[in-house]
Amino acid sequence: xxxxxxxxxxxxxxxxxxxxxxxxxxxxxxxxxxxxxxxxxxxxxxxxxxxxxxxxxxxxxxxxxxxxxxxxxxxxxxxxxxxxxxxxxx
Amino acid sequence: xxxxxxxxxxxxxxxxxxxxxxxxxxxxxxxxxxxxxxxxxxxxxxxxxxxxxxxxxxxxxxxxxxxxxxxxxxxxxxxxxxxxxxxx
Numbered sequence: 001x002x003x004x005x006x007x008x009x010x011x012x013x014x015x016x017x018x019x020x021x022x023x024x025x026x027x028x029x030x031x032x033x034x035x036x037x038x039x040x041x042x043x044x045x046x047x048x049x050x051x052x053x054x055x056x057x058x059x060x061x062x063x064x065x066x067x068x069x070x071x072x073x074x075x076x077x078x079x080x081x082x083x084x085x086x087x088x089x090x
Numbered sequence: 091x092x093x094x095x096x097x098x099x100x101x102x103x104x105x106x107x108x109x110x111x112x113x114x115x116x117x118x119x120x121x122x123x124x125x126x127x128x129x130x131x132x133x134x135x136x137x138x139x140x141x142x143x144x145x146x147x148x149x150x151x152x153x154x155x156x157x158x159x160x161x162x163x164x165x166x167x168x169x170x171x172x173x174x175x176x177x178x
Contacts (some may be wrong), residue, residue, distance in 0.1 A: 001149065009098070012102075014098070014100060014101065018104050021104075021108065022108070025111075025112060029115055032119050033119075033167060035121065036122070036123055040123075040126055041132075041133075043131070043155070044130075044133055045133075046144070060133065063133045063134065063135065064133040064170070066133075067130070067133045067134070067136075067137060068122070070136070070137045071122050071125065071126055071129075071130070071137065071145055072118065072119075072122045074142060074145050074146065075118050075121045075122045075125060075145060075149055077119045078118075078120060078145070078146045078149040079114075079117065079121060079149055079153075082149065082153055084151060
């Protein structure tokens with residue numbers, strides 16, 4: 001893959017490339033979050049699918065989303081700490 | 091790679107670091123999924139402490155399970171490289 005030998009890219013072009021990659025990664029992660037939230041919150045909140053989302057269902061979904069983010073952040077912190085601990089024990 | 095030029099070191103570092111970051115993200119997504127199923131009751135206004143403790147234990151125990159399985163797979167005769175069963 002000749003495009004990997006990038007000695008000809010300027011500093012600015014490299015920065016732009018790296019920014020684009022970071023953006024793509026961020027989009028992919030947001031997408032994953034969206035997919036998981038939809039799945040989990042549908043399961044928790046929509047027990048008898050009606051012809052529209054009623055108020056209580058919408059409230060439930062909003063709360064569910066916030067709790068999912070809380071859970072995600074807690075998992076992230078717990079996992080980071082665990083990795084740190086493992087590193088310190090090596 | 092047949093060409094003799096090496097990859098730009100700055101980009102190489104970038105790729106390595108982003109790959110590592112993304113591996114972490116993927117694991118957090120998976121762990122959150124699993125531990126939500128294990129620990130989450132009805133969503134309320136905040137995560138109560140019982141749920142928080144459950145999630146933290148869940149993460150730690152899941153890692154323990156992965157470690158246990160890895161070690162045992164490495165040690166069990168069935169899965170050694172001289173056996174006909176091959177893992178890619």
